[in-house]
Amino acid sequence: MTIRTKISLVFTLMTGTILLLFIACVYILSIQHAHTIFFTRLKVRASLAAESHFGVTEINSSVVKEIRERHLQRLPREREYFIYDDSLYLEHVQQQVPHIPESFIKTLKQTGFAEYNHGFLHFSGSTYTSANGRNFVIASAYDETFENHITFLRNVLLGGFLFSCIIVFALGRIFATRIMLPISAIVSKVHDITTSNLSERVPGGNGKDELSEIANTFNSMLDRLETTFELQRNFISNASHELRTPLTSILGEAEVIQQAPRSNEDYLKSIGTMHHEALKLEEVTSSLLRLSQISYEGKKQKIEPLQLDELLMSIKINLDKRMPGNQVKVMVQPSEDNPYIYTFMCSDIWMELAFTNIIQNSIKYSDNKEVLVTLSFNKSDFFINISDYGIGIPEKDLEHIYEPFFRASNTSKYTGYGIGLPLASRIIRLHGGKMKVHSRPNEGTKVFVQFPQNMRLRTD
Structure with a gap:
């Protein structure tokens, strides 16, 4: 029925x-x-x-x-x-x-x-x-x-009752058909939408009723699907390019070596080139693996209490060892009442990876200028702000910075793969946090991260 x-x-x-x-x-x-x-x-x-x-x-x-x-x-x-x-x-x-x-x-x-x-x-x-x-x-x-x-009255009333029921059913059928027209239009349009025409939208109308809300919700879902498919296409294209480039170099050097006998110096030079390209390939592959783990294995990760202030100081110590001369400064809002105020339930390995990537980006794209990292809190949230005075990000590129392998148009002279920021964003979102980026070309970039206190790892 x-x-x-x-x-x-x-x-x-x-x-x-x-x-x-x-x-x-x-x-x-x-x-x-x-x-x-x-x-x-x-x-x-x-x-x-x-x-x-x-x-x-x-x-x-x-x-x-x-x-x-x-x-x-x-x-x-x-x-x-x-x-x-x-x-x-x-x-x-x-x-x-x-x-x-x-x-x-x-x-x-x-x-x-x-x-x-x-x-x-x-x-x-x-x-x-x-x-x-x-x-x-x-x-x-x-x-x-x-x-x-x-x-006579009984016959008239019963006849009128039956006739009225027939009229009411017919009118109800007409009104029900008119009410169901938007749904029928939505169903018909949905049948026509495939992966090749995700830009199509269902008719939403201008009303504020439930049917219009359904249509608008469905259109919003189509927007997200279209964005996801576009990101996937860009991801595959960029990942293929990043993987193909070192592989092409390695295969090219191998073919050169096989063509004719070479001197030891030529062999060492080719092996060095192949080693360098293999390291780049290993780095890209490891980044892709981490992205995959963040996306599909969130619920398998072990979470435990972590002191965010200790985490930031540990990242600073490790950066001093690997990048001597960096100008990263860490400032923590003190809490006299509770020394463990910054205790946070999270995966410590992932959290360290996320903030290390963000801070390293600030160092790299500011040409090792001062980077200020601040940690503060209020009654319900933690706040981590990372500011630099580097090259910044053009406004037209800001909406794409969370796409894997995307790099801003003014970063051509800097090495990188466009994975660090998307990876950090997924880790922060997985822990219930929010990340916002504000930037202007040649003025620097500010990354704002907010975590609810006592938030546990999400599994969706």
């Missing part, structure tokens, strides 16, 4: 239920109103019948009879029953008046008035007091007119 059919049926069921309750109320109230009116007419006839039957004088009785015959139309099955007080017993009355229940006679004896209907057959009893004592009269008649009216 389609959604539009379900919507139509539910809409019809709800409307039909409400309509049926309304029809039932109209039907019941109409019957009650008709009974009330007919009982009033029957009560008048019972009173006149009593005056005619139990009248004090014959003149009065004859006058009443003449009025009844001349001015009152007889009702269908109209009957009058006259009972004296001393004969008002159940068996006696039930023999004279059919369909009379015991409760009617008890009420008539106790209150002097009673009404009862058996379907459309009505009974009205009242008391008449005369010189002969208290007597009773029971008038009965059949409301044939209203029986016809109520039958």
Whole structure:
């Protein structure tokens, strides 16, 4: 069953239920109103019948009879029953008046008035007091007119109910179809979208309803997919280039060596070139392996408490050994209340790798100028800022700096593979952190890193 059919049926069921309750109320109230009116007419006839039957004088009785015959139309099955007080017993009355229940006679004896209907057959009893004592009269008649009216009303209401349900279902179907049009358009468009035309978008409309929100959410997902596929294509292209270049050099040197005998100096020179290119190939391969591990093996890494201030000082010590003369300065906001304020749950190897890459980039692209590393905190977060006064990054390149193998347009004279910053970004994001880069050409670069305190390693 389609959604539009379900919507139509539910809409019809709800409307039909409400309509049926309304029809039932109209039907019941109409019957009650008709009974009330007919009982009033029957009560008048019972009173006149009593005056005619139990009248004090014959003149009065004859006058009443003449009025009844001349001015009152007889009702269908109209009957009058006259009972004296001393004969008002159940068996006696039930023999004279059919369909009379015991409760009617008890009420008539106790209150002097009673009404009862058996379907459309009505009974009205009242008391008449005369010189002969208290007597009773029971008038009965059949409301044939209203029986016809109520039958007609019932047929009209049931017919109108069925017709209304059909109309409601048809209208519900039309509205459901119109409501489902955006979804049908989305489904149709999604079937046409493949990896070759990810630039296509589903129609979102200008509304602010849930369907527009679905379309906009789907378009946002397509934006991310298109970006991911584009990054993947660029990654494969750049990775192939970075891997092919040293391999080509190694193969070229090997072919040169095999062509003819060479001197020892030529052999050593070729081997040196091959060794240098092999080291570059090993470095690129190791970087790709680290990227792969960060992307797919996050949940396998061991996490443990780490002091961020100690980590930064350790990185500074290692840089001093490998890059003597660097001008990296580390400044830590002290905490007198808690010496372990910078304790952070993370993978220490990855965290060291991330900040080492960022700081090394600052050193390299600032030509070994001063690099300031600051560590601070507030009630909920840690902040690590790394600032340099280097060549900076052109504004048009900032949006691509997290793409593997991408290098800014002003870095041609610097060696590198464009992997360090994307690798650091993934490590920081994996630990629940945020990284922002602000830079201007020839003015330097500032990297802002923020970590929530007590954040554990993400596994998604």
